[in-house]
Amino acid sequence: MKKKCMTRLGILLAFSAGLIPALVRGGDSSFKTQDYNGKVIPLAVALEKFKTKLDPDAAPHALALVTEDDKIYPLIKDAGSRMFFKDKILLNRPMRLTGRFVPGSQLLQVVNVHSYRKGQLHEVYYWCDICTIRASEGGPCGCCGAPLELREVPVKK
Numbered sequence: 001m002k003k004k005c006m007t008r009l010g011i012l013l014a015f016s017a018g019l020i021p022a023l024v025r026g027g028d029s030s031f032k033t034q035d036y037n038g039k040v041i042p043l044a045v046a047l048e049k050f051k052t053k054l055d056p057d058a059a060p061h062a063l064a065l066v067t068e069d070d071k072i073y074p075l076i077k078d079a080g081s082r083m084f085f086k087d088k089i090l091l092n093r094p095m096r097l098t099g100r101f102v103p104g105s106q107l108l109q110v111v112n113v114h115s116y117r118k119g120q121l122h123e124v125y126y127w128c129d130i131c132t133i134r135a136s137e138g139g140p141c142g143c144c145g146a147p148l149e150l151r152e153v154p155v156k157k
Contacts, residue, residue: 033100033111038067039092040084046072061085065097065108073101073108080110083124083137087150096121115152122152 043062044054054062063084065073075081080099084090090113098112113124125134126148128141135141138148 031100033098036065036067036073036097036099036108037116038065038071038095038097040065040075040081040090040095040097041092043072043074063091065095073106076102076107076109078109079136080112081108083113083126087138089150090115090124095124114155117152117154121155123155124150124152127151 040063042059043064044059046064046066047054061077063075063077063081065075067073075084077085081097094116096114096116097108097110098114099108099110101107102109115122115124125136126138127134128144128146128148130146131141131143133141133143135148138150140146141148
């Protein structure tokens, strides 16, 4: 009897764990992304042409993608976009961000980053030569502590 209860409990826990991603996304099982081309710049700079200023304490913490057709999409600062907040070399350059809008907003959640160099699409990531570990943001390697190197590798067609 006790063995049956433990088996049922195990099945119930496994089933429940499978539901967690759907619950975290509010039950919406569709996480549709799209590609957006443009440049990531400080939101304060993007707003200057509208004669609008951010408070000085907010300006350093707000970035936006300005698309080729001059649409402004503020970036959500999370794991997908953190590289732009940490590495200024990635700002004001042609990029292709893959992401989605938070429902009901124009806030862009980034899930993948590519750059354009000489018109060719490149993967953007950070690399540790010692551990051969790829990371999505710069800083020290999480394994050995060595500095991570920015890499932009042409996308193979």
